[in-house]
Amino acid sequence: MGATGIASAMSFRYDIQDAHEIDVYEQHGGYEGVRVALDMEPSAIIDAVKESGLRGRGGAGFPTGMKWSFVAQGTGRPIYIVCNADEGEPGTFKDRPLMEEDPHQLVEGMIVGGLAINSEHGFIYLRGEFRHAGRRLSRAIAQAYEKGYLGADVMGSGRRFDLTLHRAAGAYICGEETALLDSLEGRRGQPRLRPPFPAAKGLYSCPTTVNNVESIAAVPFILRHGVEWWRQWGTEKSPGPKLMSISGEVNAPGNYEVALGTTVDDMVEIAGGMREGREFKFFCPGGSSTPILPASLGTTAYTFEDIQEAGSLLGTGALMVYSDQTCVVDVVWGWTRFYEHESCGKCTPCREGSYWLSQIYQRLETGNGREEDLELLEDLCDNIFGRVFCALGDGMTSPIVSSLQHFREEYRAHLREGRCPLGATQPRRDIVVTQIRSGGGYEPAPPATPQVPATEPAGQA
Numbered sequence: 157m158g159a160t161g162i163a164s165a166m167s168f169r170y171d172i173q174d175a176h177e178i179d180v181y182e183q184h185g186g187y188e189g190v191r192v193a194l195d196m197e198p199s200a201i202i203d204a205v206k207e208s209g210l211r212g213r214g215g216a217g218f219p220t221g222m223k224w225s226f227v228a229q230g231t232g233r234p235i236y237i238v239c240n241a242d243e244g245e246p247g248t249f250k251d252r253p254l255m256e257e258d259p260h261q262l263v264e265g266m267i268v269g270g271l272a273i274n275s276e277h278g279f280i281y282l283r284g285e286f287r288h289a290g291r292r293l294s295r296a297i298a299q300a301y302e303k304g305y306l307g308a309d310v311m312g313s314g315r316r317f318d319l320t321l322h323r324a325a326g327a328y329i330c331g332e333e334t335a336l337l338d339s340l341e342g343r344r345g346q347p348r349l350r351p352p353f354p355a356a357k358g359l360y361s362c363p364t365t366v367n368n369v370e371s372i373a374a375v376p377f378i379l380r381h382g383v384e385w386w387r388q389w390g391t392e393k394s395p396g397p398k399l400m401s402i403s404g405e406v407n408a409p410g411n412y413e414v415a416l417g418t419t420v421d422d423m424v425e426i427a428g429g430m431r432e433g434r435e436f437k438f439f440c441p442g443g444s445s446t447p448i449l450p451a452s453l454g455t456t457a458y459t460f461e462d463i464q465e466a467g468s469l470l471g472t473g474a475l476m477v478y479s480d481q482t483c484v485v486d487v488v489w490g491w492t493r494f495y496e497h498e499s500c501g502k503c504t505p506c507r508e509g510s511y512w513l514s515q516i517y518q519r520l521e522t523g524n525g526r527e528e529d530l531e532l533l534e535d536l537c538d539n540i541f542g543r544v545f546c547a548l549g550d551g552m553t554s555p556i557v558s559s560l561q562h563f564r565e566e567y568r569a570h571l572r573e574g575r576c577p578l579g580a581t582q583p584r585r586d587i588v589v590t591q592i593r594s595g596g597g598y599e600p601a602p603p604a605t606p607q608v609p610a611t612e613p614a615g616q617a
């Protein structure tokens with residue numbers, strides 16, 4: 157196991173004044189990764205990324221180097237690299253700060269990724285609501301063209317790479333990579349049937365890779381500093397630092413960069429510890445599509461393999477922390493309402509099931525639960541999981557099944573008492589505060605947020 161705790165590898169420029177300007181970026185190692193990549197064969201770039209063990213940061217954890225090696229070459233058609241900057245998973249807020257504070261890091265990653273897979277054109281598919289990130293990226297792209305990092309002759313190498321920023325309309329399903337491609341092509345964003353996979357037929361039916369912002373932004377660092385540098389953090393199967401979104405009932409929720417392998421309990425401490433008077437009860441390790449786990453598993457090392465062994469998934473690196481003052485049924489109801497709203501409607505189990513699940517949660521929380529409701533929840537989840545077109549439907553069942561597994565007694569208390577024992581009557585929306593904290597330590601804890609009144613959902617800051 158490598159170093160654990162706070163890291164300052166990918167976020168070190170967040171604290172540097174005007175790091176989003178190209179001159180400042182260059183003064184701090186910016187575009188060195190492109191220089192290194194231009195001296196390498198495309199296959200050598202891919203090999204370096206493979207050796208680094210970098211795993212996709214968009215949710216599934218698929219090895220980035222391997223994904224790039226699958227992109228079909230020599231078909232006579234253009235090859236595209238697409239950056240998934242949709243960041244819609246509840247609890248996740250690590251890509252937006254990266255694009256706002258250090259947009260050139262992503263631009264540089266796109267160029268290096270393009271060189272690796274022989275692509276001459278990349279797209280950044282950006283969530284439309286991220287207006288500030290959009291402004292910063294537009295300016296960064298214009299500056300990179302001016303300085304010759306983008307365009308027909310990248311740094312005088314004779315290699316071409318163009319980059320287009322696409323602002324999306326904002327739908328969770330458009331983060332699913334094939335729905336994203338449909339949306340980028342100007343169609344309604346709905347998942348595509350696979351195969352063919354994007355590596356063979358993606359954007360405009362051409363070979364394409366779709367990668368998360370953090371995955372792409374990591375690559376210039378790996379080329380510049382080397383594979384060993386990257387592997388100083390984390391474990392053999394989960395190397396590297398990770399940008400974490402830590403939210404919930406901690407004193408200092410925010411964006412932290414930590415070494416993979418740091419325990420969940422330590423990350424709670426890094427985020428300032430539990431708020432006064434609250435006891436750690438449960439957590440969701442990787443965004444709302446990943447199963448929740450009880451606080452007793454907080455000793456688990458935060459790696460792809462350890463979190464999986466504990467019964468969940470690392471997902472997007474969105475750690476949501478809850479206390480004994482929070483009703484687990486209420487939290488899961490909030491997420492279920494989200495999935496009901498975001499279901500694209502293409503397949504019946506997800507479209508109808510999400511609505512039905514929501515109704516059951518409403519009954520339970522408002523004192524109208526029926527004896528058979530817990531089994532009904534499980535039966536519905538069983539008929540959704542694995543029977544739907546995309547991972548949105550599967551993900552919807554994760555918090556439900558896992559909360560019933562770990563907190564069945566709390567569900568039963570709702571039936572017994574004919575109300576929510578903790579007084580919730582509305583689906584909860586998570587308290588997500590986006591604060592950027594990188595490098596050493598964390599800022600003093602903000603004043604305690606007032607308790608959420610029993611009758612109102614918590615607002616999203």
Ligand SMILES: Cc1cc2nc3c(=O)[nH]c(=O)nc-3n(C[C@H](O)[C@H](O)[C@H](O)COP(=O)(O)O)c2cc1C
Nearest residue numbers: 212213214240242243244331332333367368371547
């Ligand atoms: C409903 C849904 C929403 C998703 N949203 C995102 C997203 O906002 N950003 C992202 O990078 N990946 C998202 N993904 C995962 C993508 O489909 C894809 O796996 C990812 O972009 C690949 O990047 P990576 O290999 O770098 O992890 C989503 C998947 C699903 C099923």
Ligand code: SF4
Nearest residue numbers: 500502503506546549
């Ligand atoms: S699982 Fe849900 S979101 Fe995915 S295609 Fe089916 S209806 Fe659409």
